[in-house]
Amino acid sequence: MQPAAVRVKLLRDGARVPTRATDLATGFDLSACIDAPLRIGNSPVLVPTGIALEIPPGIDAQVRPRSGLARQGVLCSFGTIDADYRGELLVTLYTIAPGIEHTIEPGDRIAQLVFGLLAPAEFVLAAELGATARGTGGHGSTGR
Template sequence: MEFPPIRVRLLRDGARIPSRATDLASGFDLSACIESPILVGNRPVLVPTGIALEIPPGIDAQVRPRSGLARQGILCTFGTIDADYRGELLVTLYAVAPGIEHTIEPGDRIAQLVFGLLAVARFELAADLSPTQRGAGGHGSTGR
């Protein structure tokens, strides 16, 4: 199935249309649209991309970390871009530990955008849920 086109609006000079680094990459790189460098440390920093998107209904768009930055201890928060949002995409970056810093330069690739088909769930109120082997076991309850 081919996705409908994602409409992109460039909001200012230096903004870049998201692009894949290779033909088989699942994510489209998002670039920083900034006039001067931004220092990322252990406090969240909003980095503008200079773009706004028109996501078609039924498409799920998620902002995810880039592995190259993650290897350096710099992550972005996962984010979902809703189909009715038309504002600028901002990426929240932070360092995973004190003492880690990274400078974002204009045009740097800072995150990736991944698309999928949106599953529209329907909820039903229930007095009981079917039993499973795990049951209500929490994080780590299935082993290491």
């Protein structure tokens, strides 16, 4: 499969093109583009990446947490980057508990960018939906 061309614009000094940590990694690391260390706590903080992307139509781009930071209690909120957005990518970081703090240094890898193909879909109004074994069972209805 031919890779999709995602154009990237570096918006300021210190910005880095997203890269894969290994050849088989599915996520591209996003790096913090900050001038000084930034303390992350329990309240959400927007961390700039210093890049803007031109994502081709039909491609879905998702921002996801890095497992190494998650292990330390530092998460980013999931986010979608639409193909028509041309602004700077900002990553919302926070810690999962009041007692956890983490310092982000300039250039630190703070999140992952994962691409997927969009499934063509449309909504069709229906008076009834097809029956399944699960039915209307919601959160936790299939077990732990």
